[in-house]
Amino acid sequence: MASLSWHCLSDSGPCVEVTIPTDQVMQKEGSSVELCCHYKTSVSKNFILEWSFPKQTVSFLQILYFTNNMLYKPGSQASRLSLLQSPPTTGDATIRLDNVRTSDAGTYICEVNNPPDFYGSGSGLIHFTVLMPPSTPVCKGTEYASVGSDATLTCNSAEGTPTPVYAWSHIGSKTPLPLVNMVQDEKTGTLMLTNLSQAFSGTYQCVASNEFGHASCQVTINVTGTAKAGVIVGAVIGVFLAFFLFTLTFLIDFLFYEREDATAPGITETSLQRRDSDPGNRFLERPSSQAESMSTTKSRLNIVV
CATH class of the missing domain: 2.60.40.10 (Immunoglobulins)
Incomplete structure (x- = not known):
């Protein structure tokens, strides 16, 4: 496993050198994983080790804290979290996380403080991925x-x-x-x-x-099948066509009867009834017709003469 370390280059005093893996750490869900963190320094009474998990809420950002030979685990992972070496005062600050869950995936920070070692970089980041089979699709x-x-x-x-x-x-x-x-x-x-x-x-x-x-x-x-679909479509079209023809026939019949019942201009319904009820009118109609015929004959005779 590749690792990354910070070397002390300062001549002003002691410093802390932390080494962490550069490769992404991966482990299957339900198993255990070790997040490695090693350091070099001369441990003093002010030595402090801190592990944090920024993915969690601010109140539970710190998941492990060691100082004055006392270990604290304030995070929600406390029952599943332990130090690989306890106390972690001999250069190994690795932690172990049991029964890994998907919520454990994320970035972990290992930080070592050892006053008066003020120089160097005393922290490192580890990226952890939880491997798991697909859920039911x-x-x-x-x-x-x-x-x-x-x-x-x-x-x-x-x-x-x-x-x-x-x-x-x-x-x-x-x-x-x-x-x-x-x-x-x-x-x-x-x-x-x-x-x-x-x-x-x-x-x-x-x-x-x-x-x-x-x-x-x-x-x-x-x-x-298309045949069944065609029958359904044909039936729907047939219904609409029959309705259209019925409506058209009704309108034609209605307009035709309206024209037959219409009264000629200048003749009122009252005058028509009076004419039909008077017998004299029927008698006078025939002579008028004969007079017209005679007038026409006479006119023709005059032309011949």
């Missing part, structure tokens, strides 16, 4: 689709370190689906299915995995 996607359409499925795990990769499969399929109709992204967990046919119907399984485990979820797609 959540599968989402189009449950119902029609032939010829596209569908997109998604899969995502909320937790998992390193970041999990995703793989989709069609469960129970007797014949493999055409790869040209399947576009899969193992990093984002998406699966795009294009130009669907009924062969795409069924259950799809997504597996999220990393070096420490795997988890899966499933989603089902039902692809509906």
